[in-house]
Amino acid sequence: MSFSFKKIGPHVAVVFVFIVTALLYFSPVLSGKKMFQSDIQQYRGMAKEQMDFRAQTGEEPYWTDAAFGGMPTYQLGAKYPNNWIKSLDLGIRFLPRPADYLFLYFISFYILLLVLKLDWRYAALGALAFGFSSYLIIILGVGHNAKAHAIAYMPLVLSGILLTFRRNYIWGFILTTLAMALEIVANHVQMTYYLMLLVMVLGIAYLIDAIRKKELPHYFKSVGILMLAVVLAVGTNAASLMATSEYSSFSTRGKSELTITPEGSPKEDVAGLDKAYINQYSYGISETLDLFIAGLYGGSNSEPYNKDSEFANFLLKQGVPPAQIESVYGQFGLYYWGSQPGVSGPAYLGAIIIFLFVLGLFLVRGRLKWWLVGGTVLSLLLSYGSNLAWFTDLFIDYFPLYNKFRAVTSIQVIAELCVPVLAIFGLYKMLQLTEPAERKLIALKWTTGITAGLALIILLFKGSLFSFAGENDAYFIQNFGMEFMNAVKEDRKALLINDSIKTLVLVLLAAGLLWFYLKKKVSESQALIVLTLLIVFDLVQVDRRYVNAENFMAARLVEQPFQQSAADQQILQDTTRYRVYEQSIGLNGARTSYFHSSIGGYHGAKPGRLADLADFYLYQGKMAPLNILNVKYVITQNEEGEEQVQINPNANGNAWFVQNVKLVPNADTEILALENLNTLQTAVVDQKFENQLGSLIFPEDSLASISLVEHQPNYLKYKATTGAQRLAVFSEVYYPNGWNAYIDGNQVDYIKADYILRALMLPEGSHTIEFKFEPQVIETGSKISLASNIILILILLGSLFYSFRKRNQKVKTEA
Template structure:
């Protein structure tokens, strides 16, 4: 108790109430701006985020369990992919001591709370850099209003947005430590790293590690030159201890994710053969082509400054004043149809398969960043430039194969992540820092030095604009996906689309040139003392925000704000769904059109498909091998009783009477040496009577079955995602296959309350040896990783308070 009192007293004494009230006003202002940007939320509407709707379908059973009486946290769902853990579906774990900090931003409705998080982190970071309030607000808004960070909110990449939102908090903590503000730096680093990891988007955490490593390397070199290495090492040790505590406070989700990864499409495969019979590349993660499918193009990088230089997004609204619109009208296309077409023109011609919007950071921000680069010195500038370069190289993916191959082959966990283009999130952070911090450095220069720096910056950007205009004649304005467009629209319309791309190219370069002239002109007037510094800063502030918001508004779809009632009706049951739902039995539904990508089906039924970036690996492999060859027997084995298909744009249902049900006995077991053989045997066996499993699972004294007991009867008595209870009757011992996913880490089987082994059969199902005398079977999902993680969390919390108390005591003693 005395220790807690000392901690609180010390923290209260460190607060400047005048400073606190000043910062509180800014925080409220930033919250208001976040709400104002998403102003439909104020009228009670909600944003319809596509990824969140898909998540809702996948997490339906989790929600139902939490709303049950009493509420239960299930760590397993079986309405998708034959069943999977909820570790990457928003599972809530015991002892989540960071949860209160999450709710600080959640005072605002979604997604305004995440925009507020961007702003709050940016403001804190720029304040730590010692910038005045106006600069800090400008920096916060410059970071938060970048197009990419807004678009991921629109589509529902909430965990990614949250993970990115904590980047500036983490960097602020590190910089405080490097400024020898050790207590506040350590405390902020611990909480910021903890919250960043808690956001549960480990790809973003991985990129953050690149940033931290580069900063550490640069500042170490500076300390080495100043012969201050010991002090630097003590700062880094404190930061590392904060990182260890942050990991400990997130032990459960980290351990659970690490465990599940081995069984997901992000982990290593047991198979050594491809579906076509060719040898399979032995990797411990994702396929190279899948990892690099979304790679930023080299020329496409200019879209960071000129958003539509390579067409913008995959569906651009070019307007009814465009030449394309008049071309369509001139060819007799009805006005309404022509207007609809020009509202979503496929103008993007870059390297990526599809693009929601360009990752525009701002021509004004880049102008100020170059100005800042020329105005500043020191380790911060070096760190920012290196991070920007590395970020760009990482995002280029397959376009810089020497680097990407090196990372995939030798960097731990790098092959678990896809969409390498998202590495440019580090650019999203570091470029505004260099711009706004550098601008403050620029204003500290003598007027003649300002003119010199401004002249050089303007020449560089002028040369860039002229070069891009000159380059236009050498560009094809055609992309990787254009063969489909030409085939779908015909050559005449396709050529008009190409002309539209050229027009957008010109428009955005001219737009950028206007902003460059505006920025340069205002700064020149300031350096000539025609405008006061506050006036210059105010005008620059307006130009930056106008630049960012103008582009962001092209891609923010305000029609996605709908009433809560309409949002709840996104998944509307069809007549086919309602027909299936009349059957109260336990079965699965397969959507033959959506195949494994069927979140809608998972919302209403126990679906074979679903939607997830890390689906269970075995169901994907079975699909790849069999859904075009002998699909019927596989569907039967997986208890698919109903198959959805489309006919004349209407969803129909086909009943599969051959589905094998919840469980069935077999009269022979085929033992094989490896997974490839096991999978291939599924092509040959009568799966209603035979089962295949890998050697080594069964005990030496196991007596294989010889016949099927015709009296076998089984029923599912209780059906919860994490607990299944069966009643069965047989006259003699039988080996029984269950149409449930095999997952060895957590599932336990009990026959008459006695634990029995679960065997992996038919590549992905469960098998049990059932004695004739028993009557009840119970499957329960009891993941040990949750218990272990909870214990580590409690230990980490205790260590955190011991460390904090010790630091305060030591600081108090030193001052005496």
């Protein structure tokens, strides 16, 4: 028993340290405060109707009318039946948010290094370095929780894969299945896709090694086991994956039916995002150096206030009251001057970690080194986007699904993972006795020369190497003068100088410490302790610039991120069903959705047809989409910036009968036909629905009526009376993959009208019409999830029984 505790004890202690460290870094959570995250604020606006419905009824709606005129909630935190893996995930993330994600960074990376057979001390150091790398902290600050969630499980997935390749087939299979299932449940397809690219690099490295060692049967056996593990992991998440896939084709991530642009020119035929949109955030090639020197390119748009800065002094000279300087200082967002439109902070990996990474290039050999280096290089090359267009275009054009993702800089997460692994292995090789001392000394000299030399060159030749000029500087010079911009440039230069000096000092301290170790002046444990302190100090000091106690506020303010304006209060006096459009937000904000049914919203995958209508009409100042989507109120701003509520007298209402139908041959003519159309009288219908119409002209009937009598997010009920067969049009988004129509309790077919709406042929007489959101994909997916979960549990129990019996047999044999 004592032996077992001695073996397990250090790991228990490390886990405890991780918990305490995560809580200390985000210490405001201990007093009940919550982090204000801009993206989560928007999410709360989008999901409020869904969460309210769930709280009131105990049911899951799977549809919301609060955003974009109506959309599935599959990407808004929907809860699926039989999602046992989600329960496991919540159990692992037991700390208050966002400390839970930081802990997850730590523990997942720690397991990876243990699987790679590193001593627990090195694994703990590596975990702290990974978890505190600035990009991983900054994304928590802005609310990219799903991204952080998916990144955190990446090392765990790699652990299962590596365990399998080490011939531990059973536990490698189980760990890969569980880790991959957790990775998928994080629900950030882009990060999971990037993980797949890294796994491909790893697979190639292991294949080459297997060929060289003549171990191809083992290699392909491992690949087969891993493929089964992924299939089972996918099965456990079947409902969410199938639902997301179904919605994807309906969203802006799918292929549009349109072949023309709003200007009438031919539209590029692509099934995915526009290349310019994909590459909007492209990493500058020389910006790679901010992995090593945090403030090289100004850090972020909004650096922490510095009362001694040149810009603060400039504002003081211009007569800005001292009490207001900090407020004015933070309004401009001037300091970042790299290639991207703006950043919340640098992707800083740490001066010492980069130093150790270079050391690892000299000391580490074999397949481990090459898949780590390969993953790092691939991620950097792809992060350059339009700055290395030929390489990026290769992936956009030929790699499946790559064109579905924007912000190419996000792929740097692969470097964020690979660099610390090789760095810790470089340190391990340096501090272990297996490597010849002479080889270590040569590696240390070269590493110090490269890293310290680079920092010194940047420091000494900054004026000739860098312009300190950003893409938007011309605008500020034109509006505020050259003296204004010169002050900003001096601050940019100061950031570079200060961080270059810090990097140089840290590199020299690390190099000196390792030199003393080689000279037997310090022990391995002493070197590890000092390096851990230096690395954590370095990373946390940079992290604190961008994510600190100021990001937290009272829980009530976070949970209620939007406050009612006078305009909201005025609109909410109307208790009928209608939609609202806020011009200042458009389709890119969820504030309106928090209070009203809105045609705006905040999501990376907007409904495709609504986005098309916005391009063709709303952004051109034309009202057609507002009328057919029953936008009764428009929130505008006057010249003084005050909100005003405008009533749209032409809103069509919740449902109406038309007198005739205009058949069109395709989506192009359908969307163009709306421009000068009286949609209350005429419906535009694609000719593929002609057989369901029966007639194109309907007699006038002054007594015909249709009205909405009951509505919930996933249910609509109408009462209608007509003296003859008529076509009813509903101001509801056409989504055939779940919405079913019923007339007097009998399910019937419905069609698409006016490019985005539902329409239904109604027979003569008085009828009850119902629309119910009954997505078959959820029912089918949940059954697959249940079966997969049961299989996984049976395999786990069987493996535990097999291991227990094998151990008992070994004990009996030894006895």
